[in-house]
Amino acid sequence: MRGAGAWAPLCLLLVAAAQHSGPQLSERPVFTCGGILTGESGFIGSEGFPGVYPPNSKCTWKITVPEGKVVVLNFRFIDLESDNLCRYDFVDVxxxxxxGQRIGRFCGTFRPGALVSSSNKMMVQMISDANTAGNGFMAMFSAAEPNERGDQYCGGLLERPSGSFKTPNWPDRDYPAGVTCVWHIVAPKNQLIELKFEKFDVERDNYCRYDYVAVFNGGEINDAERIGKYCGDSPPAPIVSERNELLIQFLSDLSLTADGFIGHYKFRPKKLPTTTALPVTTTFPATTSLKPTVALCQQKCRRSGTLESNYCSSNFVLAGTVITTIPRGGSLHATVSIINIYKEGNLAIQQAGKNMSAKVLVVCKQCPLLRRGLNYIIMGQVGEDGRxxxxPNSFLMMFKTKNQKLxxxxxNKQC
Structure with missing residues (x-):
């Protein structure tokens, strides 16, 4: 339980909620597990707020504001079990x-800035595990005009043939703490989207856990493929979408900030003249043709060297369990649940509950052979999409606990 000092602001919040909800409400609002909410504005809160929320629960709130407007969500209070990766108790928006595409995940006492949807619908979901709890959360939603949200918000729907997007305050000063932005770029059905970051400076972290930019193929669909997650001061490589939609998310936490970024996009036809050379986001160079790959996969499969000799030449090194394998053409797309990561490089790490995973592409599906359910040490390179x-000559071997010390x-080796 938290100290008594937390209760004073909670009481003020409840009074504000009661006043906002109109004269018909004579006592404090009762917050239940989830609900359907419509209208220009309103409040949502964890079950039993401001009391301690129950364990092992999953609550979903679906918010709808008038057609033609967007939803703005402001957290007034948040107190959930704290964890750097929000693996245990968390709120997803x-x-x-x-x-829907997830805008952000929050836990602890981190209160994000205003969260803005790109349509008139938003969903909030809170999940708790069996252990530590807090006082939960309380948030207010309101309707706003999509293009008149002022500088405190950012993001939106971009449908012009070309344009730019940037962090709040760019270029005058650092982006603010506690900001979430979502830009949804939509081109005509027969066109693709080119994306390029001109300047880029976002708080650095090996896992990009705190401040980051994430780019997705597709729109507001939760299984849209993430192209990459980026932070630090090196601009991401230019990106070309696979379809006519791209989603760009930017999130900053409540600590360090940096200069931010400005990016530019433009639409282009799906088929370009053969004289045009553009950067692509596939894991193969633009000049790679099918024949060399076929020839490569016909070679004898042979692992060379040792763990030590392959360590420095590999972009990433991890131990993990293969949880999915999907053959596509002559290649194999696999998802690996990470047991431990020893060298990350630019590998895109995905978080789902308490588990971390990464996607890998085995260029020749039979070589080296990956089997679902088995544990491996995997060393390899990283494509521009973070996969x-x-x-065939990448170093791969079965993972055993005796390998752990090495x-x-x-x-800790300096390469």
């Missing part, structure tokens, strides 16, 4: 109601 790339020693 999504664009739309069904299969691990396993070539891998820990390699982790």
């Amino acid at each position: 999504y664009n739309g109601h069904a299969n 691990g790339k396993i070539m 891998l820990d020693a390699l982790k």
Whole structure:
């Protein structure tokens, strides 16, 4: 339980909620597990707020504001079990109601800035595990005009043939703490989107956990493929969408900030003249043709060297369990649940509950052979999309606990 000092602001919040809800409300609002909310504005809160929220719960709130407007969500209070990766108790906020793209995940006492949907629908979901709890959360939603949200908000729907997007305060000063922005770029059906960051400076972290930019193929669909998650001071490589939609998310936490970024986009036809060379986001160079890959996959599969000799030449090194394998053409797309990561490089790490995973592409599906359910040490390179790339000569072996000491020693090795 938290100290008594937390209760004073809670009482003020409840009074504000009662006043906002109109004269018909004579006592404090009762917050239940989820609900359907419509209208220009309103409040949502964790079950039993401001009391301690229950364990092992999953609550979903679906918010709809008038057609033609967007939803703005402001957290007034948040106190959930704290964890750097928000793996245990957390609040997720999504664009739309069904299969919406997640705008952000929050826990602890981190109160994000205003969260803005790109349509008139938003979904909020809170999940708690069996252990530590807090006083939960309380948030206010309101309707806003999509293009008249002032500088305190950012993001929006971009449908012009070309344009730019930037962090709040750019270029005069650092972006503010506690900001979430979502830009949804939509081109005509027969066109793709080119994306390029001109300047880029976002708080650095090995896992990009605190401040980051994430780019997705597709729109507000939760299974849209993430192209990459970026932070630090090196601009991401230019990106070309696979379809006519891209979603760009930017999130800053409540601590360090940086200069921010400005990015530019433009629409282009799906088929370009053969004289035009553009950067692509696939894991193969633009000049790679099918024949060399076929020839490569016909070679004898042979692992060379040792853990030590392959460590420095590999972009990433991890131990993990193969949880999915999907053959596509002559290649294999696999998802690996991470047991431990020793060298990350630019590998895109995904978080789902308490588990971390990464996607890898085995260029020749039979070589090296990955089997679902088995544990491996995997060393390889990383494509521009953040996916691990396993070539026939990449180093791969079964993972056993006796390897742990050597891998820990390699982790501290200077390459």
